[in-house]
Amino acid sequence: MKRARLFVYGCVIAFYVLAAGAQAHAADVAGSSDYPLVGRYEGSEIFVYQKSDFDRVDLLNGALPAKFDDTTIPEDKRLRLEGRSFRIVYKAPHDRSALEIDANFAKSLKDKGFETLFSCVDRDCISGSSSLYRFGSLIDDTRRNFYYGDHVVYRLAVLKRPQGDVYVSILSGKGTEPVVAMRIAEVKPIEDDKIVFLDATAMKTSLDVSGHVALYGIYFDTDKSDLKAESAPTLAEIAKLLKSDPGLVLIVAGHTDNQGEFDYNVSLSQRRAASVATSLMRSYGIAKSRLIPFGAGMSAPVALNDAEAGRAKNRRVELVRR
Structure with a gap:
């Protein structure tokens, strides 16, 4: 009987612990969520959440001067990025300091592979006598500057990834209560292989500058050497180039990716x-x-063959000046 009572008592405690956790997240503003690579400080609640699939984001990358505009980060102190962006502001537990919150984020980010680019505490964040309220106004929002009157701790970090870098700025403040304001930017690498058609003038320019030109407007089926109809515009421009310069002799070089046997790919590229x-x-x-x-x-190869994007760049025809 005693064991049964203990079991029931334990279940009741577990229920209330789970309920308390659910309520903490239930208090988040509707539609919000943590950014997975950063997370939240334990016991915090989201009260501001904004997301954009593409935006321009300015992040502070150095101590502010004595005089600065509350709405614009000075050009020499800003890191300007474009990409997917997030703004998340949390109310943190009342009994936690800005330093303690930042220390936890600093360790977590480091463990995940982030590199800190800039960090500062209180007066180190401003090169002068400007108030911490103004710092909070600039980094977070003028409507919330009262959260940053006593202490500010700022951190800017980056995670370098092949699929795109992630930048995060975290402002931890303590005024009426602790607050954590995050700004996150996902920056995708530039896709520089989107122009597949080059005209005769562009081909000549590349030949004159580097002695060769890579063409991605000539198409073949997989493992085939027969030209597809879509190749006609590029072929016509090659002919135009040659006719405009009667003395020009070209090596037509076929290139493949590294899929398959070496000798087979040499033969395939020769036939193409x-x-x-x-x-x-x-x-x-x-x-x-x-x-x-x-x-x-x-x-x-002109790119790594470990992903399809790189292999696509390596599958090409090049014209080389003889």
Whole structure:
């Protein structure tokens, strides 16, 4: 009987512990959530949440001067980013200091691979006698500057990732009660392979500057060397280039990614280069002596082959000045 009472008592305690946790998160503003790579300080509640799929974000990257505009980070102190952005502001537990909160975030971010770019505490954040309220106004919002009257601790950190870097600024303050204001920016790497069509002028410019030009507007089916119809515009521009410069002789080099056997890819790239040369001779009247087909296979990559984006860049035809 005694064991039964203890079991029931334990269940009641567990229920109230779970309920308390649920209530803490239930107090978050509707539609909000933590940013997974950063998280929240234990016992905090979200009361401001904003998200944008693409925005310009200015983050503080150095101590503010004695005089500054409350609405704009000085140009020499700002890190300007563009990408997906989040603004999350938490009310933290009453009995926690800004320093303690920041110390927990600093350790957590470091453990996750973040690098701190800039951090400051109280007067170190402002090069002068300006109030901490003004610092809070700039980094968070003028409507919440009263949260930062006694203490401010600021941290800017970055996580470098192949799929895009993540920057996070965390302002921990203590005025009427502890507050944590986060600004997060996800910066995607620039996709620089979107222009697949080059005209004759662009081809000539690249040949004049570097002696070669990579073409991504020539198409083949997988493991095939027959030109697809979509290649016609680029082939026409190659012919135009050659006709504009009668003395120009080109090596037509085929390139593959590293999928498959080395010898097979050399053969495939040679056959593809030959298809391009044959098409230029038959359809555009270019003399055979002006075109030298060559199969480079996987031997000259321009990107890593460990992901499809890199492999796509390596699958190309290049024109090389002879």
